Amino acid sequence: MEEKRQAFFLAATALLDWWKDAARPLPWRTSRTLYSTVVSEFMLQQTRVAMAIPYFHRWMERLPTLSAAAAAEPSTILLLWSGLGYYARARNLHHLCQVLASLPTIPVEPAVWQRFPGVGPYTATAILSLAGLMDAIPLDGNGLRILARLVAAQGSFANRSALERSLRPMADLLRIPGRCGAVGEALMDLGSSICLPAKPRCEICPIRPWCQLAGRPKEMPAPLPIRPRRREIIHRVWICDGAVLWLQRPMSGRLRHVFELPEIPSTAINRRSNSVLLQGMRTIGSVIYREIIYDGQNWPTMDQWQAVAIPELNSIPISGPHRRWIRTILERESELSPKN
Numbered sequence: 001m002e003e004k005r006q007a008f009f010l011a012a013t014a015l016l017d018w019w020k021d022a023a024r025p026l027p028w029r030t031s032r033t034l035y036s037t038v039v040s041e042f043m044l045q046q047t048r049v050a051m052a053i054p055y056f057h058r059w060m061e062r063l064p065t066l067s068a069a070a071a072a073e074p075s076t077i078l079l080l081w082s083g084l085g086y087y088a089r090a091r092n093l094h095h096l097c098q099v100l101a102s103l104p105t106i107p108v109e110p111a112v113w114q115r116f117p118g119v120g121p122y123t124a125t126a127i128l129s130l131a132g133l134m135d136a137i138p139l140d141g142n143g144l145r146i147l148a149r150l151v152a153a154q155g156s157f158a159n160r161s162a163l164e165r166s167l168r169p170m171a172d173l174l175r176i177p178g179r180c181g182a183v184g185e186a187l188m189d190l191g192s193s194i195c196l197p198a199k200p201r202c203e204i205c206p207i208r209p210w211c212q213l214a215g216r217p218k219e220m221p222a223p224l225p226i227r228p229r230r231r232e233i234i235h236r237v238w239i240c241d242g243a244v245l246w247l248q249r250p251m252s253g254r255l256r257h258v259f260e261l262p263e264i265p266s267t268a269i270n271r272r273s274n275s276v277l278l279q280g281m282r283t284i285g286s287v288i289y290r291e292i293i294y295d296g297q298n299w300p301t302m303d304q305w306q307a308v309a310i311p312e313l314n315s316i317p318i319s320g321p322h323r324r325w326i327r328t329i330l331e332r333e334s335e336l337s338p339k340n
């Protein structure tokens, strides 16, 4: 066991040496605080790094401190999140900022953090470790893959939690007191540049001497099972007179308070012969939606729909796909308008 501990310590040291020059210059790393760590970890829960970066900049410009975020209006939070999807994250982040701002001291126990909405075991460990409040290695997907390869983990795993449970003892061997967050981030960067999922670049890997799979370009661990996806069609209408556009804003559900084009029942479409302006696809959770947008000229509006002035569209929270589709249709209409 002592030999193994020594080997992992040397691997962690080599990893940190490599990372000194190879660390990605991510904005939440440049002046790290607990607050910037919380914001970035929530954004990264279901979003790729490259996509999260501009949202992080925008968020921090508008809400530079925990107390500013805690005091923000829910509509501001949703507007800053608009386009990132999975809006429950934004609501949970807002709630967490309010809770943290009201506490006399910041809790340092993962179990306490896991009681906050939107904070699971990974997020709790990542926030506390990256903010320097706990000595544990956060293991994201990259970290899990690297560890599985380091020790040539056998077997298939039902889900991410099962994989993490089996690899956690190995991650603990990589701990360097006071540097655990850095080791976690170095693993993330190694996994995104060298220990890639399909074609690991073992020839330039800094931890190659300690890796049981070095030079065997085989995908490991076996991919986690993919959940089957359902398909659904949603019908929507475009009602716009050039000055205002009609939108709907659900008061409950996943997209509550986020504007989208109004949804109509398919039976209503069959009764009228409206032309299709645009069809778009998006995936939410395990459902793939095909959304069909019909020209709603002369369509009766509903009480729960709202007319929004076109210049106001940028200042209200609209879901990402709908913002894109609205922009596309508006551009098309302006090209077709008689002025042009």
Ligand code: SF4
Pocket (backbone or CB within 6 Å): 146, 149, 150, 194, 195, 196, 200, 201, 202, 203, 205, 206, 207, 208, 211, 212, 213, 214, 215
């Ligand atoms: S030696 Fe290869 S498989 Fe092992 S950690 Fe490095 S890149 Fe990944």
